[in-house]
Amino acid sequence: MNRWLPQGRTLVWVSTALLVGMIAHSSSLPQTALADDPAPAPKADAPQAAADEKPDDGRPPARFLTVSGTIDERMDSRIQNLAIELQNQATQRDRDAFLVLEITRGSSKFGLVMEAAKFLTSARLNRVKTIAWVPERLDGYNAILALACKEIVMHPDAELGDIGRGEIMEKDEQQSVLALVEKRHNPRLSPAVVQSMMDPQRVLLKVSVVQGDVAETRVVTRDELDRLRENKIVIRDVQTIKEAGDKGIFTGTKARDFDFLVSRLAEGRVEVADAYKIPNEALRETPWEGEAPKVRLIKIDDVIEPVLETFIERQIARSLDEGVNLIIFEVNSYGGRLDSAHNLANAIADLERRKVRTVAWVPDKAISAAALISLACDEVYLTPQGLIGDIIPIMQIGPGQQFERAPEKALSIVTGMLQEIAQRKNRPPALAMAMADKDLKVYTATNAQTGKTTYMTETEIHAAGGDWKQGPMLPETGRGAALTIGGARAHELQLASRPVQDLEELKKRLGIPAGQNVPVAARTWLDDTVFMLNTDAAMFLLLVIGIVCLYMELHLMTGLLGIVAAVCFSMFFWSRFLGGTAGWLEVMLFLLGVACIAMEVFIMPGFGVFGVSGGLLLFASLVMASQTFGNLEPGADVRSLSHTVGTLTGAVVSVVVIAAIAGRYLPSIPFLKNMILTPPGFEEAEGLPRLDPRVAGGKAAAATASLGTRAALLGERGTTTSMLRPAGKARIGDAYVDVVSDGAFIDRDVEIEVVQVEGNRIVVRAATRA
Helix, strand or coil: CCCCCCCHHHHHHHHHHHHHHHHHHHHHCCCCCCCCCCCCCCCCCCCCCCHCCCCCCCCCEEEEECCCCCCCCCHHHHHHHHHHHHHHHHHHHHHCCEEEEEEEECCCCHHHHHHHHHHCHHHHHCCCCEEEEECHHHHHHHHHHCCCCEEEECCCCEEEEECCCCCCCCHHHHHHHHHHCCCCCCCCCCCHHHHHCCCCCEEEEEEEEECCCEEEEEEHHHHHHHHHCCCEEEEEEEEEECCCCCCEEEHHHHHCCCCCCCEEEECCCCHHHHHCCCHHHHHHCCCCCCCCCCCEEEEEECCEEEEHHHHHHHHHHHHHHHHCCCEEEECCEEEHHHHHHHHHHHHHHHHHHHCEEEEEEECCCCCCHHHHHHHCCCCCCCCCCCCCCCCCCCCCEEEHHEEECCCHHHHHHHHHHHHHHHHHHCCCCHHHCCCCCCCCCEEEEEECCCCCEEEEEEHHHHCCCCCCEEEEEEECCCCCCCCCEEEEHHHHCCCCCCCCHHHHHHHHCCCCCCCCCCEEECCHHHHHHHHHCCCCCHHHHHHHHHHHHHHHHHCCCCCHHHHHHHHHCCCCCCHHHCCCCCHHHHHHHHHHHHHHHHHHHCCCCCCCCHHHHHHHHHHHHHHHHHCCCCCCCCCHHHHHHHHHHHHHHHHHHHHHHHHHHHHHHHHHCCHHHHCCCCCEEEEEEECEECCCCCHHEEEEEHHHHCCCHHHHCCCEEEEECCCCCCEEEEEEEEEEEEEEEEEEHEEECCEEEEEEEECCCEEEECCCCC
């Protein structure tokens, strides 16, 4: 350690600058957290959606469309294009269609909202049943669109009304809305209800009236009640729904209790679809209504691990940057790490919020972690020979080379993930869980009211409280093997769409024009570099070359070898950073380790606490940067850690061997021997550095005897033989010793005096002239 050179601090700064610079460059790559792009304007001549290509299976044509935020001309065009498309399908099939508008609050112009509302109530849509789905509070002008639909479905806690948002609307606006409602498009919506929504001063009442032998209930205003009494209509009961001065906004529960405004209540989209017997495919919206989609195909055909995970995430980010609204994931893999697959599944499922449609295409196999990723997509298409399933965690091998059962805790985590993903994508959760739990029994279940068929566990059926009738158990489940099924069976079990033969048929089903090219997300040179540097061989070589070059730099003082060492360590962390196994924590630990070793060398020589701590920090940072922890598969972290430590140990042993060889032969190399730093009094003999015999046999021995212990050096004077920054070497008498300056740096060939001796630490300062 005494041979560390003054240039060491420069190497530390070079390494730090290169490392931080390369990681900063990687941070400039596209990120997934991007601002939502506005939906593209629809085009009248664009291809229709794939629904036109589906055969008549007896189910009604239906679509869901989310109307969120501001209703502008683009949203108005999307509503009209989709409604006309459904009208055409209903006419062709001679069956009424359903258009479900999920409407949320926003700030819209009255004229644009009224234009869309008038279109929904026009005779052009005589075969389309429009349904307003209100999952949360809906007020302002956007509420008018809900009032224009033939039926309104609300969440029990959702609120609808307060069109003027606490203010009385202008007279002409009120008249326009009332004219819309008076068409009696929605029989549960009376002008009185709408008047109370537009004018907070209106009183809204529910009355029971009798005319002859007919008794009925009506929702009226105070003025209408007075007119009924003037006309001698018998009023039996009067209930107040809204007092004067209160905002005219009503919850779903209140509207249901008073039997006005809403047709039914629902907890979510799936319940709405079930109520109207709408197929599950209609729940998935098409972001490019009325125009050709912008497509990107991303292949997942390798072992799923952190490096592939970050690569897929970069491809998704690049696609979003380019405005892609349809991503096809071609999945053909036997799986890999479940934690990486879970991260990718969540990222893919979240794309729905970005108005990006995701499709999993499985031409051959999607097994284990690959199946989890596929189920996270909006739609899944398999070829007839394709397979999906078998998500059992990889288990440790027990005695006799037999696979052991995964611990219950690990299995419950995996089944919980599958249940969550299946619920988000409206697939039977029980079937998804059966792909991981080989003993889980799944039954056919039929809804007692609607007749809808799905697949549930016995526990789920009992928890439904009699809403579902239990049928026969599926033969593929509960037989000691994880659920693994083909394309046709996956379609029957509502896990996938009808099988497709090839990519061309898939394009047709997705509504992609036949002549439109589907770009494949290819690796860039950066991606290829990251994959290459994350291999075990690259890791081994980077560490060996980096340490060896650093060792050689301490002997040769060229500066070039120090830069090579810094580049090797920087490339190691940069590749691991982009590979998903390293973060800023590992980088900071590495730099802290370098700083501790630098303090040991330049400030407190002797290889003590700082030196050992620095070495441990370096080793820990390299291990942490080489792998991720938290794998869901039992024993996977331990196996990965053993492999990583073995690779690092191999690198260290290789460095020791190379250093021994270099120490033996380096001084004999003609063009390098003059570059090796050798203290005064040394010379080379037989290729090895040794002390000059005159010094070794005479003066050195006398100097050692005269100086005695190091404590005898206190007060002695000598001359520096190297610059003290603050550590260096000095000649005191005829002996060369390691010394440390007590403050400022001291140049070479400066007379010094010893002012303090503590063990092996000798503190000196520039001598003052007498």
